[in-house]
Amino acid sequence: MAREASTSRKLTYTVIGWSIGLLIFFPVIWTFLTSFKTEGEAIANPPSFLFFNWTLENYHEVQDRSDYLKHVINSVVISFGSTGLGLLIAVPAAWAMAFSPGKHTKDILMWMLSTKMLPPVGVLVPIYLIFRDYNLLDTQLGLVIVMTLINLPIIVWMLYTYFREIPGEILEAARMDGASLGKEIVYVLAPMAVPGIASTVLLNLILAWNEAFWTLNLTAAKAAPLTAFIASYSSPEGLFWAKLSAASTLAIAPILIIGWFSQKQLVRGLTFGAVK
Amino acid sequence: MATLHTRTSARYMMAPAVLLLLAWMLIPLGMTLYFSFLRYNLLMPGMEEWTGFLNYKYFLTDPAFDDALINTLLLVGGTLLITVIGGTLLALMLDQPFFGRGIVRLMVIAPFFVMPTVSALVWKNMLMHPVYGLFAWLAKSVGLPPVDWLAQVPLLSVIMIVSWQWLPFATLILLTAMQSLDEEQKEAAEMDGAGAISRFIYIVVPHLARAITVVILIETIFLLSVFAEILVTTNGGPGTQSTNITYLVYSLALLQFDVGGASAGGIVAVILANIVAIFLIRMIGKNLDR
Amino acid sequence: MGNIRLENVKKAFGDAIVIPDLDLEIENGEFVVFVGPSGCGKSTLLRLIAGLEDVTGGKIWINGRDATGEAPASRGLAMVFQTYALYPHMSVYKNIAFPLKMAGMDKKAIDDKVRGAAETLNLTDFLHRRPGQLSGGQRQRVAIGRAIVREPKAFLFDEPLSNLDAALRVAMRLEISELHHQLKTTMIYVTHDQVEAMTMADKIVVLRAGIIEQVGSPLDLYRSPRNRFVAGFIGSPKMNFVEGDKAAKRDAYAIGIRPEHMTLSTDDGQWPGTVRVSEHLGSDTFLHVDVEGAGMMTVRSDGDVPIDHGVRVFLTPDEAKLHRFDADGKAL
Structure with a gap:
């Protein structure tokens, strides 16, 4: 029988697990976010993570x-x-x-x-x-x-x-x-x-x-x-x-x-x- | 039931698959072999002539070949190192219970499903770009000069991209293997007085050895043929700094139209891959007997 | 009606001869058990009767008709497999109904039969479950249900209880015997467990290496085994065999005596020895005695015999129930 892990241990792993998971997944998230930016915002420095003007324009343009x-x-x-x-x-x-x-x-x-x-x-x-x-x-x-x-x-x-x-x-x-x-x-x-x-x-x-x-x-x-x-x-x-x-x-x-x-x-x- | 009858029909059922693969393997490979002994350039049609091993001599003595061979080995070796070690650690992590493990697992395996051209371009532009890339921004925020990844360390950059793509594969397979380990075995070892580290070394690692070998062999097969990532990021350059054998053959064939030389290179690549394939096939064959 | 006759049946897989040459007659309504150690050809024999394997030579007659070349389905037999072989993607109802559906029976008739069989086998509440949701015993009953509805000429059972736990095995044994009394259909049952053979069979067929060693009722085999193999195989605990002086004295190469046919005494008797292990079952006591000049022997005694390890005892065989064998193992 698998034993119940202690809560503190579980929390530690939760933090580590999510950090690493998000890190690996980041390029995908970043691509997804960038797809809703304008070309200007996409190369903005410093980069904007969530607070930009979300637009669907790129999707239209790619097709057109x-x-x-x-x-x-x-x-x-x-x-x-x-x-x-x-x-x-x-x-x-x-x-x-x-x-x-x-x-x-x-x-x-x-x-x-x-x-x-x-x-x-x-x-x-x-x-x-x-x-x-x-x-x-x-x-x-x-x-x-x-x-x-x-x-x-x-x-x-x-x-x-x-x-x-x-x-x-x-x-x-x-x-x-x-x-x-x-x-x-x-x-x-x-x-x-x-x-x-x-x-x-x-x-x-x-x-x-x-x-x-x-x-x-x-x-x-x-x-x-x-x-x-x-x-x-x-x-x-x-x-x-x-x-x-x-x-x-x-x-x-x-x-x-x-x-x-x-x-x-x-x-x-x-x-x-x-x-x- | 009429066993003889089913044998015959079994043969007919297998025939299309066998014949197609046989044709796919023999005809082009035979042609490659034949071309490899010809002086044959698409830009000079009608000038084909038998040259014996001259193409091989040129290919193997070309300094680009040395670079390509070393780059191939570095690319394969570096990626294997990163993915196997990283994959083992990730698998160990994903084997622990924590909140949202299923979701983390999905995130970790995601890169494997991203098509090579997309991952290469996303890394090249949005992460590694020396001016607008995130890495450059990160470097500048901590006061370091930004690195022009693809120009300064092209091969390392390619290794990073390819490792990102293959890390999920290693993780997934090692995790599957880890979860197939009998919990009672670990408990027995615990009863025998083995601590967490001893249990990992004496129980988990030997159990994983097989899976690790499979990961190494299969990844090697695919990594020997890395192509798209190089094509869309560095084009093999600067110079030949990130050219591997696959890319070298491609450039001989479709950029310089040197059919003879490319064919000789292709045969060399086949021989290299076969060395790995023999081990892999043996392993899988053994597994089939179980 | 279901009598089955095997005539000079031979079976070989390539060069390996499994059944050299075998004749057997199974009467209508009989419960016949094929028993023998693993690899003795008992399952192959059953599969030959079922038609799942082709005979290499000889003939199989079912109800006086030559069925040797017939397909399994047209022989009118039903089989219960060791792994039950239930269709995992079908409900219990559909599993039981499958052979009827294949026979092209109309829906109403199928429904009646399936419900009837489910009633007999206490499966009514489970008709809409999948096999994966059932316990071992319930799966077993579904497999039997699937066999019953076809009203076959004979039932074939291939080690049907070997995947069940001990308690369930006893219960299912009774259920199958009960079923046989109800249906009075011929049943052929393959097992390696002599207890199953003894408790269920009208007729036991003891097989070894594809050869029939003996055919007879359970008590026939128990009382007068034809050779050492049958003597050792039938009965539990096993018969004790002694060679040498003790056998020579009785004009035999070897003698056999069952544990229950010896009397035990602590003061006096024919064969002195020392108790090594005593197993107290409550109802009986089995003592494993190291007999001087004969080796280990097992003896059965009353449940309340207070004898344990190390005690010196004397065993006396019941001469009337002693079996004598020649050097080839044949009973004298």
């Missing part, structure tokens, strides 16, 4: 000037597209590996994982040239394909660990109860697999949304998702911090929320089940 929505759509298409396509390919594979493992199942899994460890620069040149020759540069389709392939090992792996937790006896019980393969899948397997698939989807959305090697190298103005769009703010001319903050806040908010909901699965997915 650079067609922000287009990049949001690109991000959505690329992350959801690659996740969907990835699932389509990975679910059957993980299913087969979990429920009728053969002699080489483990080797195949390990090999799949090893492809994830291939550094992207190792294949940058040929992928760039292939994309150029097939007119895939700066297209949503091209990015969906690459994103699907780079995350496929993680999807297969995560699904496999989840599927493997479904006890075999339950499937046998369903068979004894007279369920055909179709009914077994609809009534028994699918409901039990849904939580695992959902976690996999969440993790993959996060990874695809934030991916910033291929998106930077393979897109330009047309198909650039938010990662690449925001990188364009790095140009030295002019200080558009408030607008950068507004664009950034919008870009990270959805994924931050998804991420907070899927902490546990994250550990599992990113360590390939090595830590649960």
Whole structure:
């Protein structure tokens, strides 16, 4: 049994914990606050923390000037597209590996994982040239394909660990109860697999949304998702911090929320089940 | 049930995933390998010719490679040091009961979900800017001269940014591992007369050893390929002061259009990553047998 | 109706032969228990009957019909699994209703049957809970409920009580026996616990390494075990075995005597020895005696015997209830 900590101890930890937490979280808070400032206030010295004229102007400007929505759509298409396509390919594979493992199942899994460890620069040149020759540069389709392939090992792996937790006896019980393969899948397997698939989807959305090697190298103005769009703010001319903050806040908010909901699965997915 | 039948269908179910990954791995990698032996520049089309190991010779003897290799090692090593030690401390802290722990936990893991380009730009502009940045303001308020982070200590700056991004990962994994430690084990050690520090050294650390190894290996894989953070902050500079191998290959390929040289660099990067990957794969493989 | 006949049944997993060649006849309405140490093939045998594994050779007849190639569902058997295998995402009601739904029964009939079964098993109040919210015993009853509603030709139980605590195990044992008396359906029950076998079975099948060592009623097996393995496996505490002089005197390689078939005395008897441990259960006392020239033996005595560690005692076997075995372990 865990013991009750003394109140004074608890208070000490509360102070330390919150201080450190706020410190680490500060850049995010700061970005959020800055997004409501005017450009002048954003670079004011000394900085103003809360007492400034809150304005939504930056959010309008980001959209008006650079067609922000287009990049949001690109991000959505690329992350959801690659996740969907990835699932389509990975679910059957993980299913087969979990429920009728053969002699080489483990080797195949390990090999799949090893492809994830291939550094992207190792294949940058040929992928760039292939994309150029097939007119895939700066297209949503091209990015969906690459994103699907780079995350496929993680999807297969995560699904496999989840599927493997479904006890075999339950499937046998369903068979004894007279369920055909179709009914077994609809009534028994699918409901039990849904939580695992959902976690996999969440993790993959996060990874695809934030991916910033291929998106930077393979897109330009047309198909650039938010990662690449925001990188364009790095140009030295002019200080558009408030607008950068507004664009950034919008870009990270959805994924931050998804991420907070899927902490546990994250550990599992990113360590390939090595830590649960 | 007809086991033979399910075996066959299992094979068909696995085929798309296996074939796609096989293609993804073999075709581009094979092309990289092939290009690495060619003199091949996109600015001089039609001039391709076989050069043997010349590209490797140029790449490996280029002083930029030495810098990039050292920078890569410093970047990976420095970030690992900060995130593993910081992550352990943070995990220990988050393992204690206190008010609002859940919220603090959310705040601590948040940086991991911030896309690399955003974190790099926020740090570069709003924190590290020598005139308007918060760090400059803080330095001036205590009477110190402000530091021009990205110009004076570019690599350290990149390490700081990357560490901020990866600290949550280490924390989360170590915390998960810590919480999986059997409370009774700690109590048994307490009954055996172990104090808080001995308990940490003899019970908690060995339990965490595995998780720490996993953190180190996985972070290494990703840190070897840090790219966006460098691209949007320093562009590898000044000079090559913050160029890592990934960035060097990128600049050879897409800035100088030297396909041959970039390919040779890519192969070198693959070899470096594989050294780490072998250890990681072994560990995960062992885990699979359990 | 539910008689099951196994004819030359063989099962191998790759090169590992689990069941070399087995014949068995199970009569309608019988409560048959397969018992044996772990790895003896008893669960495999049950799964072969269920159709969850394919036989490598031989035939399985159910009610005189060759069921060897039939799918599990069409054999008309119901199974209760060791882990209960309840569907975690369905309520108790839906769990019990599942086989009926699969059989395409109409809603009204399903409802009647599920409620009937719930009544029998005292589950009425829990029908809308999920399995995760139930205790071990309740889950067990849901698993049984799911089996009952199908009105199967036979029930198959795969170590159903092994995940329950001791008190609950006794209670569920009674409930299952009671159920058998009510339904009068054939039941095949796999366990490694000889107490469960003795208390519940009409017929016990003792298995070792995929071979049937003996088939018979509990008392048959207790009274006349065919070999040393069965003799040692059935009965608790275990039968004592003695080799050497004491056996030779009785024209046997080894003799076996149950703890309850020896008389204990502090002054006089055949085999002198020293008490090492005495276990006072209240109703009985089990003494572990170091017998001179024979090693440790267990003897059962009255509950109020005031003998403890170190006391010198004498044991006298009841010659009529002594078992004699040859060098191969066969009963003489």
